[in-house]
Amino acid sequence: MHFKFIRFSVLIFCLPSFVIAQELAQEFSAPLITGNEQVRLSDYRGKLVFLDFWASWCPPCLVSLPAYDKMYRELDSEDFEIIAINVDEDIMDGIAFLEDHPVSYPVLADPDGEVGIPYGVRSLPVSYLIDKEGRIVQRYRSYKSGDEILLKQLVEELLDR
Amino acid sequence: MITRLLTFSLLLLSLLPLTQTEAATCSCAGAPLLSSIDSSSTEPGDFFFNYTTEYHEMSDLVEGTKDIRDESGRERSSISQIVSGTYGLADRWSVSGLLSYIEHSRSVGTSFLGEQNTSGLSDAVVLLRYTPSYITPFSRHEVSLGVGVRLPVGKDDAGGLIVQSEDMQPSVGAQGEILWSSYSYAFNQASTLQLNLSANYTFNNEENERNYSFSDEFNFAVGISQSIGTRFGYSAGLRYRTTDADERNGFEIPNSGGEWLDFVPAIQYGVTDDLTLSLSGRVPIARDLEGALQFTTSYSYAFSMTYAL
Numbered sequence: 001m002h003f004k005f006i007r008f009s010v011l012i013f014c015l016p017s018f019v020i021a022q023e024l025a026q027e028f029s030a031p032l033i034t035g036n037e038q039v040r041l042s043d044y045r046g047k048l049v050f051l052d053f054w055a056s057w058c059p060p061c062l063v064s065l066p067a068y069d070k071m072y073r074e075l076d077s078e079d080f081e082i083i084a085i086n087v088d089e090d091i092m093d094g095i096a097f098l099e100d101h102p103v104s105y106p107v108l109a110d111p112d113g114e115v116g117i118p119y120g121v122r123s124l125p126v127s128y129l130i131d132k133e134g135r136i137v138q139r140y141r142s143y144k145s146g147d148e149i150l151l152k153q154l155v156e157e158l159l160d161r
Numbered sequence: 162m163i164t165r166l167l168t169f170s171l172l173l174l175s176l177l178p179l180t181q182t183e184a185a186t187c188s189c190a191g192a193p194l195l196s197s198i199d200s201s202s203t204e205p206g207d208f209f210f211n212y213t214t215e216y217h218e219m220s221d222l223v224e225g226t227k228d229i230r231d232e233s234g235r236e237r238s239s240i241s242q243i244v245s246g247t248y249g250l251a252d253r254w255s256v257s258g259l260l261s262y263i264e265h266s267r268s269v270g271t272s273f274l275g276e277q278n279t280s281g282l283s284d285a286v287v288l289l290r291y292t293p294s295y296i297t298p299f300s301r302h303e304v305s306l307g308v309g310v311r312l313p314v315g316k317d318d319a320g321g322l323i324v325q326s327e328d329m330q331p332s333v334g335a336q337g338e339i340l341w342s343s344y345s346y347a348f349n350q351a352s353t354l355q356l357n358l359s360a361n362y363t364f365n366n367e368e369n370e371r372n373y374s375f376s377d378e379f380n381f382a383v384g385i386s387q388s389i390g391t392r393f394g395y396s397a398g399l400r401y402r403t404t405d406a407d408e409r410n411g412f413e414i415p416n417s418g419g420e421w422l423d424f425v426p427a428i429q430y431g432v433t434d435d436l437t438l439s440l441s442g443r444v445p446i447a448r449d450l451e452g453a454l455q456f457t458t459s460y461s462y463a464f465s466m467t468y469a470l
Contacts, residue, residue, distance in 0.1 A: 055298060055350070057350065057351040058351070059391050060391075087298045087299070088350070089350050112299065113297070113298065116297075116299055117297075117299055121298060121299070122295055122297045124298060141204075144434065
C-alpha cells in the first residue's frame with residue numbers, strides 16, 4: 001500500500017517540470033474594434049508591448065483599462081506600446097465602454113478568441129508584457145489597484161536596458 | 162472554542178428553516194471527503210488551501226422509505242475538520258490532497274452512561290485531475306476527470322479494549338480507489354450563472370483489520386451556481402448517493418446500504434480576491450434504505466474558507 005502511495009507521489013511531483021518553458025509571444029492579426037484595419041503584433045517588433053485582454057462584463061477590467069491608459073500617457077515612450085484586446089461576444093458592448101472611457105492606444109476586437117485562445121486566456125483580465133525580441137517577460141492575472149505602478153517600474157527598467 | 166461556537170450558531174440559524182424538513186444520509190465512518198474537494202479549475206502553479214468544518218447529525222430512524230419515531234432518545238452526530246490543498250501541476254493537470262480529523266458522538270437516553278465518543282485522524286485522499294476543456298471567455302463547457310486514492314492514515318481501532326462499531330471509527334481502515342468527474346456549463350460569457358454536474362465512484366474492495374469492508378459508493382450531483390457582483394455567490398443542487406450493503410468476512414451486513422437524495426444549498430462571500438468564505442448545508446429529500454431499520458442523516462452544515470496562494 002505504501003509503495004503505491006510513494007509511486008503516486010513521485011508521479012505528482014515530477015509533473016511540474018512540464019510547466020516551465022520560455023515562451024515566444026504568438027503572432028496575431030486582429031481588426032481594430034472601431035474599424036476593419038488589421039493590426040499585427042509584428043507591427044510592433046523592436047518595441048516593448050503590453051498586451052491586455054479585457055471585456056465590458058469584467059469588473060476589474062473596467063478599472064484596469066483607465067489605469068493602464070494613465071500609465072501609458074505618463075510613460076509617453078516611443079519604445080512602449082499597449083495593445084488592448086476586447087473579447088466581448090458583442091463588440092458593441094466594448095465600443096460603448098470605450099465611448100465613456102476612451103483610451104489612447106489601439107483596441108482590437110477578438111470576439112471568437114482567435115487571439116485569446118492561442119494565448120491561453122481563461123479568465124479576465126489577463127495581460128502579457130512582451131519584450132523587444134517578442135518574448136513574454138511577464139504574465140499578469142487579474143488586476144489589483146496599484147498593479148499599474150509596478151508595471152510602470154518594470155517597463156521603465158526594461159526600457160533603460 | 163468561542164469562535165467555533167459562534168460559527169456553528171450562525172450556521173445553525175441560517176439553516177434553521179431548511180432543517181425543519183425530513184432528513185436523509187448514511188452514518189458511515191470517516192469524514193465527507195470528496196464533497197470537500199473543489200471542482201473549480203486550476204491554472205499551472207496555482208495553489209488553493211481549503212479548511213472546512215462540518216457538523217453532521219445522524220439521528221433519523223428509517224425503515225425503507227418510512228421514517229420511524231425513535232423512542233430511545235438516541236442521538237448520533239459527528240464533527241469533521243478537513244484541510245485540503247489543490248495545486249495546478251501543468252496546463253490541464255492538477256492534484257488535490259485532503260486530510261481530515263473527526264469526532265463521533267453517540268448517546269442513548271438521557272444518562273451520561275449511554276454516551277460514547279470517539280475521535281481521531283480520519284482518512285486522506287489524493288486526487289489527480291485532468292481537465293480537457295475549461296470555461297473561458299471563448300468556451301462555455303468545462304469537463305474534468307480524476308483518479309484518486311483514499312488512504313486509511315487515521316485511527317480505526319477507537320474504543321480501547323472494546324473496539325467501537327465501524328460507524329464510530331474515525332477511519333474506514335482500508336484503502337479505496339476513486340473515479341471522479343465533473344461538467345460545468347456557463348449560461349453567459351461572464352460565466353456568472355453555471356450548471357454544474359459531478360459524479361464520483363469509490364471502490365471499497367479492501368477489508369479493514371476486522372474483516373469489515375464498506376461497500377462501493379456512487380455520488381451524483383447536479384446544481385446551479387450564480388455569482389452576484391464581485392463578492393457574493395450562491396448555489397443550490399441535488400445530490401444522489403447510493404451504496405450496497407457493507408460486508409464482514411464476505412457476508413452482507415443487514416441494515417446497511419441504500420439510496421439518498423439530498424438538497425445542498427450554499428452561499429459564498431469573497432472577503433478579498435484571495436479569500437472566500439462559504440456556508441453550505443445538506444437536507445435530505447428522499448431515501449430508500451436497506452434492512453429493517455437504519456439510523457441515518459438528519460441534516461448537516463459546513464463552513465469553509467478557501468485561500469488562494
